[in-house]
Amino acid sequence: MDLQKVILYYGFTPISDPEAIRLWQQSLCESLNLKGRIIISPHGINGTLGGDMSALKKYVSSTRKYPGFKKIDFKWSEGTGNDFPRLAIRVREELVAFGNPNELVVDENGVVGGGVHLRPDEVNKLVEERGDEVVFFDGRNAFEAKIGKFHNAIVPDVATSRDFVNEIESGKYDHLKDKPVVTYCTGGIRCEVLSSVMINRGFKEVYQVKGGIVRYGKEVGDDGLWEGSLYTFDDRIAIDFSPKTKVIGECDNCGIPTKQFYNCANKSCHKLILLCKYCAADDVSKGCGHDMSQAFDSEMIG
Numbered sequence: 001m002d003l004q005k006v007i008l009y010y011g012f013t014p015i016s017d018p019e020a021i022r023l024w025q026q027s028l029c030e031s032l033n034l035k036g037r038i039i040i041s042p043h044g045i046n047g048t049l050g051g052d053m054s055a056l057k058k059y060v061s062s063t064r065k066y067p068g069f070k071k072i073d074f075k076w077s078e079g080t081g082n083d084f085p086r087l088a089i090r091v092r093e094e095l096v097a098f099g100n101p102n103e104l105v106v107d108e109n110g111v112v113g114g115g116v117h118l119r120p121d122e123v124n125k126l127v128e129e130r131g132d133e134v135v136f137f138d139g140r141n142a143f144e145a146k147i148g149k150f151h152n153a154i155v156p157d158v159a160t161s162r163d164f165v166n167e168i169e170s171g172k173y174d175h176l177k178d179k180p181v182v183t184y185c186t187g188g189i190r191c192e193v194l195s196s197v198m199i200n201r202g203f204k205e206v207y208q209v210k211g212g213i214v215r216y217g218k219e220v221g222d223d224g225l226w227e228g229s230l231y232t233f234d235d236r237i238a239i240d241f242s243p244k245t246k247v248i249g250e251c252d253n254c255g256i257p258t259k260q261f262y263n264c265a266n267k268s269c270h271k272l273i274l275l276c277k278y279c280a281a282d283d284v285s286k287g288c289g290h291d292m293s294q295a296f297d298s299e300m301i302g
Contacts, residue, residue: 002052006036006079006234007060008214010095010189012044012110013068018091021045021066026089032059035084036234039092043106045069046095046189048234050081068108075187075214083235096193099162103200104193115183115195115206120216123182123209124224135176136225139164139185139194146274147238147249147259148213148228150184164194168201180205186230188212217241229259237261251276 015021018040025038029049034056036049049056060074094101105112118126127134136153138145145155154176156167167173181203183191191208198206209216213230220226221242228248229238238259247257256276263272 004080011072117210144231
């Protein structure tokens with residue numbers, strides 16, 4: 001049996017006919033028996049797929065033949081095709097639903113006017129050189145940071161990416177406009193847009209972690225500036241980068257350390273709450289946490 005893996009990726013490039021790309025990707029994935037989720041928009045492509053490693057390698061090779069996708073950075077992760085219920089490929093107005101599709105400008109080289117990309121070693125070097133002056137800014141939904149985040153990171157109070165523009169414009173973070181700000185998210189895609197939004201609103205020195213938390217964790221593990229587990233929008237729920245991963249999450253009911261999210265026991269609600277195994281066994285999950293009804297659809301990858 002072939003080894004199974006998960007890949008996540010994105011590529012910003014102008015696409016004149018997103019529907020044609022969708023049909024091509026649908027046919028390609030079905031022929032390789034891959035499952036997962038892909039979004040295509042006039043700004044590019046964003047996907048997470050699972051399946052046999054040999055099939056994923058064929059997918060990567062075929063996808064890179066499209067001129068605009070040649071430079072896509074495919075990130076490999078532990079997992080299988082069974083981490084996804086099915087294959088879903090959709091055309092959307094935005095790759096990441098920030099609610100400002102007309103603001104984002106892309107060309108064949110990616111997002112125009114976004115933050116400077118830093119490799120994991122460059123992130124560490126920036127902090128070594130400039131110390132506490134550096135601010136880490138979480139580009140994910142706030143609930144994701146409950147189980148993992150960069151050391152001393154600012155976690156905006158947002159439920160979905162659509163909340164970020166109003167959050168940035170609220171003035172809460174104006175004191176950071178002259179500081180070096182490092183944005184980060186799961187695979188990097190949300191920070192491509194967030195860093196552009198911040199720069200357009202007066203932030204002078206904005207960076208983004210190249211490859212996101214996934215790449216930083218793979219290269220640095222738990223020996224760097226990342227703390228805890230990484231939330232994933234699939235059946236894995238959370239992944240660790242080493243056997244010594246620190247548990248920073250706390251049970252919403254009793255406060256015991258945990259990294260496990262559970263669905264609310266009320267089936268009419270689409271929310272996740274963080275529970276320890278004892279409270280989960282006692283079915284205290286009737287309380288409600290984060291609303292996932294939109295998150296799985298629009299915040300699903302990076």
